[in-house]
Amino acid sequence: MGLLALGTPLEWPEAKKVASKVRSWGIEQLLAIWGNAKGKERAALLWGDEIEYLVVCYDEQNRKVRLSLRQADILAALASDEKLLQEGGGVPDVQRGPVKEAEITAPVFHPEFGRFMLEATPGKPWGIGFKDLLDVEPNMKWRRTIAKDHMDKSEYPITLTTFPRLGSPDCIVPSYPASGPKLRSQYVPDEIANPHIRFPTLAANIRWRRGRKVEINVPVFKDEKTQWPFKDPTVNRDLHQWPEDDDVRNGAAKDNHIYMDAMAFGMGSCCLQITFQAKNIQEGRTMYDQLSPLGPILLALTAATPIYKGFLADTDVRWNQISRAVDDRTPEELGEKPLQNGRWRLPKSRYASNSTYISQDPRLRPEYLDPDLVVDQDIKQRLVQGGMDDLLATHFAHLFIRDPIVVFAEDLETLDLSKADHFENLQSTNWQHMRFKPPPPNSDMGWRVEFRPMEIQITDFENAAFSIFIVLITRAILSFNLNFYLPIQRVTENMETAHKRDALGTEKFWFRKNPFSSHGSSTGTSTPAEGSRPPTPFGPVEDEYEQMTINEVINGQHSADGDRFPGLIPLVESYLDSMNVDVETRCDLARYLDLIRKRADGTYWTAAKWIRHFVQTHPKYEKDSVVNDEITFDLVKAAEQITREEGRDGLGKEMLGKRR
Amino acid sequence: MKLILSTSNIMSGGPSVIRRHFFEKSNTELTSSLRANFTAHQSSPPTPTTTTSSTSPRPKPPFKSWTKQQDNTLWIPTHSPSPLSEPRESYDITVKLFYLPNVPADTRCLQTREAINLVLKELGTSSIDLLIVSFPGISFDADDEESDLEDPSSAPPSDTDAADADGAPEDIETIATTWHTLEKLHEEGLVSKLGIAEFGCSRLERFLGEVKVKPSVNQINVRDCCVVPKPLILYAKHHKIELLTHNDCTNVLPRGTLRDILGSGEKGAGVLAGEEDDDDDGEKLKGEVMPQWVVKYTAVVKDRGVVESKGYFAVAELKG
Structure with a gap:
């Protein structure tokens, strides 16, 4: 998350105008x-x-672990480390060293929304050279290691999606x-x-626009032994400090649910995001579309979020919680009022x-x-008038149905067409599971696509595995000209399905049966024989896809008739077979690939399953869904140990298998 | 008559390029993409779902409608090149030439030229980056004593391999003679790097003593790539030979397979007359098909890792 320039942020009523x-x-x-860039x-x-960390701080004496809010100090330490700067690393928002061609460049660090978070990216982008791929994990x-070296002894950068308590x-x-x-919030301080x-304003204006706290x-x-119906015992209905304290008296906290009331509960989650540069805008648009149906699959496959606010949840992933944590829709927009x-x-x-x-x-x-896509027709018309094709104009006119949340007064004086600040204002506060990113003005960067659904994994081995898998999938998509299209509403449904507890093992997802284009239809270069086949007429859309398990999507459908979905791993293997590796x-x-294959089967x-199991077999667990301080301490310690040992000592082997 | 079979670009050709079983070493990519390309060129293709329509196989179109004869060469199917779309320097072009068993080694000079020319014409280019040659009868795991590879028979048996014995590997002198042809291509700048396939440590050592231009690459079929013997890795490193992986079988085109693909059987393309196919009015070719060589080419856009073009040519003699 890059920082926009400082200035005077408008309060919501002004921003709205x-x-x-x-x-x-x-x-x-x-x-x-x-x-300029098309x-x-x-x-x-x-x-x-991008790897995101939670900075935890152990209190060994009291066997407690807390989130450390020292983000600023840690970043300052990173930004002033001479050796790191010399190697090209640092903190781009503050100071970083020069990037030299053909030399190893140290990683760089970024602030995140949560003051207990840290983000780290490679010092310069990766290429497709297979050697590059092998550099990712180290x-x-x-x-x-660098992050840890700039923290206190009692602190550790952990890669759990959310802090359990x-x-x-x-x-x-x-x-x-x-x-x-x-x-x-009745649970977390503004700090x-x-x-x-930018960040407190974002949170405040979302709340303000919405007319109540996020829910x-x-x-x-x-x-x-969970009390049932479950009424979140941490909800305080007697607060009267802010008008929003009425929310819980008006039914904001639902029975049988864990209730949370602030942006930090969502945006404080860590994820694993991958951004690709495409060869041109067309390839970028292809990647955006083809990766989109894979989003829910990878979300379920990386599931790692079974605990919120000290309770075991009945869902396994973070996605919907973030969605609700930044939901700025008004009651009218939500359909609660005319x-x-x-x-x-x-x-x-x-x-x-x-x-x-x-x-x-x-x-x-x-x-x-x-068919029911909400689009700002005036904006679309302006884009089309400006030369943009209907499809892309529709996309941006859809993103631009939102209001800008954080507006700086200084930016409203003149329109600077050599900048992208106003565009980015809307673009970067539309958090969809894919993002199509135009090149920044005046840069030699190309069109980019960001893949955003994955949850962060406990070990860097896993994080590297999933990153590389996605890279290889994109290469297979482009090489084989794969087709994963299915109705976009089915992708949305799949996203919901991915939330279910152990969705990986028990749920089925809509997926396209045949990812191949019919033979010869798209090569175009081979001479068609006289009287060549007429283009295959499209059958009903519903015949193109069916429900599959994650295992079938990843490893393929095995059946007597060979014409079933081949599986993403076999597709990647076939791609690798065509390369000199x-x-x-x-x-x-x-x-x-073996990790992913075996996760899928x-x-x-998944980390979600492992964490659940850890909690439920902990001696201090009372079978009442409560994840108390002591369990949390042991869990975070265990996660750190798994990060270090990667299952070699046996801890976490259910997630990682036998590691060398 | 010479038969030139081609697959065209198989990358967007569908399931024929996807291997279904891990560690499967096979020629199914070649055979199924040949079949798929034939089908695509036949104006009324046989229904692919043969399971349901086995009662009355549809008549196949006469092969002359979708093949092309030039002098004494028959192109199956009719073929025209698909040149690469970007400038030459964007690509990494790898060609693998399979010399086949039961073909005299002294014909290889000509075969090699012919194969390279076909590929250059196909891709619309004037040079290739890496030429790997595969000699008949060499199989990595059998050759290397230090190898701790599992028994080859544990791989899914491919019936075609058994039907047409690979024969014994050639001696190093014969291999080296062939290699001198390749060295000439290298000198001429037609090929930047040369490679061999399936050489174990001892064969490699003997081979290096015989050649002027050292191979840059030794391609190894690895069902589980983590079991390559350490001595080979060290030896290759020392001699700056890259060990690359592949997934082809050495005898990529046994004689029976070709007859199957071209024949008049249910799954054949109907180019060759069957044994009891005498009522054919000479519409189909008769004679014995002798596979000569197979070449596989791959063009990868270097800085994007995208395989733009991949395909095969297979050449056979028809002796009537």
Whole structure:
């Protein structure tokens, strides 16, 4: 998450007044970028991964672990480390060293929304050279080592998606009282967020726009002794400090759910994101579309989030919680009140699964698109008028149905078409599971696509495995011209399915049966024989896809008739068979693919399953869904040990298998 | 008559390129993509779901409608090149030439030239980056005593391999003679790097003593790539020979297979007349098919890792 320039942020009522202006300036900036960059060609594949950490602080004496809010100190230490700077690393927002060609570049660190979080990326992007792929895991480990080296002895950068007891009493250090003016949360203080003015403003204006606090209800896991119906015992209905304290008296906290009330509960989650540079805009649009149906599959496969606010949840992933934590929709937009002032009803939060396909691809059937997609028609018209094609104009006019949340007064003076600030204002606060990113103005960067659904994994071995798997999948998609299209609403459904407890082992997901284009239809270069076959008429869309288990999607459907879905791993293996890969590299890549293969077939557990099991077999667990301080301490310690040992000492082997 | 069979670009050709079983070493990529390309070129293709329509196989179109004869060469199917779309320097072009058993070694000079020319024409280019040659009868695991590879019979047996014995591996002198042809291509700048396949340590050592241009690559079939013997890894490193993986079988085109693909049986393309197919009015070719060589080419866009073009040519003699 990059930091935008400092300035005077507008409070919501003021920001609201200028929303249209920001949008229309953003669109003009987009058109300028589009005009300049739509013809960019032959960009290399460059890609990058982002690892996010929770900084935990152990209190060995009291066997407690808390979140450390020392993000700023840690970043300052990183930004002033001479050796790190010399190697090109550092903190880009503050100071970093020069990047030299053909030399190893140290990683760089970034602030995140949560003041207990840290993000690390490679110092320069990866290429597709197989040697580059093998550098990923050591680089991730290097990042963690550097991060740790700039922390206190009692601190550790852990890669759990969420802190199990975030929002419980005494879960942060230093300690601050809850119920601050920005978040108005009864669980977490304003100090939980990065103090950069952008972040508290974002949280406050989302709340303000919405007319109440954000409302996150996660179904609680019902264990033997869980009180039922479950009424979240941590909800305080007697607070009267802020008007929003009425929320819980108005039914914000639902029965049988864990209730949370602040952006930090969502945006404080860690994920594993991958960004690719495409060779040109067309390839970028293809990747965006083809990776989109894989989102829910990878979400379920990386599931790692079974605990919220000290309770076992009945879901395994973070996605919907983040979605609700930044949901700025008004009651009118949500459909709770008749539309009077709002412009439309909005079926999804601004953090949600994709709603559009954008590739100008003959294989993209109109039936795959959402007929009820909400689009700002004026904006679309302006984009089309500016030369953009209908499909892409629709995509951006869909993103631009949202209001800008954080607006700086200084930016409203003149429209600068050589910048992208207004465009990015909307673009970067639309958190969908894929993001299509135009090149920044005046840069030699190409069009990029970001893959955002994956959960962070406990070990860097796993994080490298999933990153590399996605990279290889994109290469297979482009090489074999694969087709994963299915109606976008089915992708949205799959995203919901991915939340279910142990979705990996028990649920089925909509997926396309045949990923291949019919023979010869797309090569175009081979001479068709006289009287060549007429193009295969499209059958009903519903015949193109069916429900599959994750195992079938990843490892293939095995049946007597050979014409079933081949599986993503076999597709990647076939791609690798077509490449010149040296023996040792192939062997290393095999370790990664093997992890994914075995996660998918159930041999290895997801982190969610492993954490659940850890809690439920902990001697201090009372079978009442409560994850207390002591369990949390042991769990975080165990996660750290797994990060270090990667299962070699036996801990976590259910997730990782036998490691050498 | 010479038969030139081609697959065209198989990358977007569908399931024929996807191997279904891990560690499967096979020629199914070649055979199924040949079949798929034939089918695509026949104006009324046989229904692919043969399970349901086995009662009355549809008549196949006469082969002359989808093949092309030039002088004494028959192109199966009719073929025209698909040149690469980007400038030459964007690509890494690898060619693997399979010399086949029961073909005299002294014909290889000509065969090699012919194969390279076909590929150059196909891709619309004037040079290739890496030429790997595969000699008949060499199989890595059998050759190397230090190898701790599992028994080859544990791989799914491919019936075609058994039907047409690979014969004994050639002696190093014969191999070296062939290699001198390749060295010439290298000198001419047609090929930047040369490679061999399936050489174990001892064979490699003997081979290096005989050649002027050292191979840059030794391609090894690895069902489980983590079991390559350490001595080979060290030896290769010392001699700056890259050990690359592949998934082909050495005898990629046994004689029976070709007859199957071209024949008049249910799954054949109907180019060759069957044994009891005498009522055919000479519509089909008769004679014995002798596979000569097979070449596989792959063009990868270097800095994107995208395989843009991949395909095979297989050449056979028809003796009537």
